[in-house]
Amino acid sequence: MSRLRRIEITGRFFFVTTNLAVKVFPLSPSERDTCLSLLGETRAKHNFKLFAYVIMPTHVHFLCRLMEGSLPALMRDWKGKSGFAIAKARKVQGAIWQARYYDFILRRVADFWDKFDYIHQNPVNAKLVKSPEDWRWSSFDFFARKRPVLVSPDPFELPADHNFPLLQRSWD
Secondary structure, eight states: OOOOOOOOOTTOEEEEEEEBOTTOOOOOHHHHHHHHHHHHHHHHHHTEEEEEEEEOSSEEEEEEEESSSOHHHHHHHHHHHHHHHHHHHHTOOSOSBOSOOEEEEOOBHHHHHHHHHHHHHHHHHTTSOSSGGGOSSBSHHHHHTSSOOSSOOOOOOOOSOTTOBSSOOTTO
């Protein structure tokens, strides 16, 4: 299996997905709370902006911007802490998360809004709820102002032009 090449440049916007390891039971509601709480702690330690998230029973998606450090370090820290906490609570040994994660660099404002909507619609598309506000492990309620969320997303402002580049190229 080939290694995925990672682009580790701060200031970039990322859409990140990570899945549970094979044969690991889905996350319970309290385990989803743990994952979310530890994501908030990891944000403080690794200095990244968190714009949207959803903790699903079998995977996690979030939208972020690295202000310093690297995405691999952030993911290693969060997956390690959350995996350890879940394994300890379940009284099991072994990996909770798959070794890899998937990242997508957002290049345009349109990419940001596509992934933002995808994150919040994920529980609906998975037929876990009828409406995004019915899934409490998401940042949707923060933006809809329905109820407080465990982890508040960071504020952001984006240009109205959906073709505006989010990625500054070195030759610009």
